[in-house]
Amino acid sequence: MVNIRLDISYDGTKYLGWQRLGDSELTIQNKIEKVLERLVEHEVEIIGSGRTDAGVHARMQVANVHLDTDKNCKTIKEYLNKYLPEDISVTSVIEVDERFHARFDVVDKTYLYRLWMNENKPIFERKYVTEIAEKLNVNKMIVAAKLLEGTHDFKAFSSKSTKKSTIRTINKITIEEKENEIHIYVNANGFLYNMVRNIVGTLLEVGQNKREVSTINEIINKKDRKLAGERAPAKGVTLYNVNY
Amino acid sequence: MVNIRLDISYDGTKYLGWQRLGDSELTIQNKIEKVLERLVEHEVEIIGSGRTDAGVHARMQVANVHLDTDKNCKTIKEYLNKYLPEDISVTSVIEVDERFHARFDVVDKTYLYRLWMNENKPIFERKYVTEIAEKLNVNKMIVAAKLLEGTHDFKAFSSKSTKKSTIRTINKITIEEKENEIHIYVNANGFLYNMVRNIVGTLLEVGQNKREVSTINEIINKKDRKLAGERAPAKGVTLYNVNY
Numbered sequence: 452m453v454n455i456r457l458d459i460s461y462d463g464t465k466y467l468g469w470q471r472l473g474d475s476e477l478t479i480q481n482k483i484e485k486v487l488e489r490l491v492e493h494e495v496e497i498i499g500s501g502r503t504d505a506g507v508h509a510r511m512q513v514a515n516v517h518l519d520t521d522k523n524c525k526t527i528k529e530y531l532n533k534y535l536p537e538d539i540s541v542t543s544v545i546e547v548d549e550r551f552h553a554r555f556d557v558v559d560k561t562y563l564y565r566l567w568m569n570e571n572k573p574i575f576e577r578k579y580v581t582e583i584a585e586k587l588n589v590n591k592m593i594v595a596a597k598l599l600e601g602t603h604d605f606k607a608f609s610s611k612s613t614k615k616s617t618i619r620t621i622n623k624i625t626i627e628e629k630e631n632e633i634h635i636y637v638n639a640n641g642f643l644y645n646m647v648r649n650i651v652g653t654l655l656e657v658g659q660n661k662r663e664v665s666t667i668n669e670i671i672n673k674k675d676r677k678l679a680g681e682r683a684p685a686k687g688v689t690l691y692n693v694n695y
Numbered sequence: 696m697v698n699i700r701l702d703i704s705y706d707g708t709k710y711l712g713w714q715r716l717g718d719s720e721l722t723i724q725n726k727i728e729k730v731l732e733r734l735v736e737h738e739v740e741i742i743g744s745g746r747t748d749a750g751v752h753a754r755m756q757v758a759n760v761h762l763d764t765d766k767n768c769k770t771i772k773e774y775l776n777k778y779l780p781e782d783i784s785v786t787s788v789i790e791v792d793e794r795f796h797a798r799f800d801v802v803d804k805t806y807l808y809r810l811w812m813n814e815n816k817p818i819f820e821r822k823y824v825t826e827i828a829e830k831l832n833v834n835k836m837i838v839a840a841k842l843l844e845g846t847h848d849f850k851a852f853s854s855k856s857t858k859k860s861t862i863r864t865i866n867k868i869t870i871e872e873k874e875n876e877i878h879i880y881v882n883a884n885g886f887l888y889n890m891v892r893n894i895v896g897t898l899l900e901v902g903q904n905k906r907e908v909s910t911i912n913e914i915i916n917k918k919d920r921k922l923a924g925e926r927a928p929a930k931g932v933t934l935y936n937v938n939y
Contacts, residue, residue, distance in 0.1 A: 462819060462821075537821055538821070539818075540815055540816040571784055572781070574782060577706075
């Protein structure tokens, strides 16, 4: 058996998300597994760096998979790209140490959230951005984002209750103004369920002057999901980078 | 009656092109006319700067339309964007002189052709680029493009025979190398049927070393469509700009 690392890019628009859901053909994991199984002629299970929600995109998702094959990486990559649909691309296939685990070995991940800020509708970008009608106070959002950085209990920013630890470290939130867009990059050692979307939704309320910057500390301290902002739409989210 | 100029952007992927085709709802012209007719409650005919083929996109298409209405431009724009599908956007609505004609008054137009040059498949750009497998000799393409500039009979670059004049002036062809793409901008005072796609197809053959630069003059002089290159796919074409 060889352990293979796959770097994957996808347009999540028409999928139910990364994670396999029974036999549904509408998950990215299922699509890739089915093609691999045809190539290696045995059942496979790919391990992603983490799930992405329905409609969320990936510029770089990473997975590993144990294969019983003598096919080389170049052949595997070509076969995958030949048979995967046009909205999923495998950008790299390399053999890795047998102990490499795409989920457990993550050092940090970066998500990008794209906000469309032009008064005209996005056309070519419409599936990858969330439209915002009003002008945002970006400087206020940057100040609020700073308060989220560091090691905190982010329970209030998770859409699912869990008994596991909800402590994570956000290394950096970068907010950039582009020509027609605002880009929010969130880099952390791990993300809770819907955490990026809940953080962006909260920062949006700050930018819209519906919420004071000081409420950020209160949300973190009280650990109450109801205090945080509304969850931002999935289509604005792109898994941007995974570091090992 | 007022004469209204519309600036329009669209993703042409799912349309049969700009031009109305009977009652088909799959043309951009039909979509816009139907929404306008609901607003002004009379039949309308919009005049585009020119047709775009099935699958061709527009960053900026321009049209004019005579309306019998007291609605102002802001209201017309909002109404159009509210009821048009998400792949058509009206970016500007202004009242113009009653003599303004979106086709006859064009001074020049620019088309952009996007070639995808990365060994990985395009994901987010896939509907707007044409994938090229081999590395192109861009310098040779630039030399060939120079020979196309100027006033020539471009009959060999038209996919349709016509008794009308096939003389046009290409003011400039600009070829830019981007990170993963090559962009070809063609600015001319007018374009024959499929002219951009036939020019790009010919330049591609030059870049692939399948054709010598010197054949360009021969194609122009002999006016024979069979001598020019194969027509490049529609999805790589974007109507980029129209000048009046």
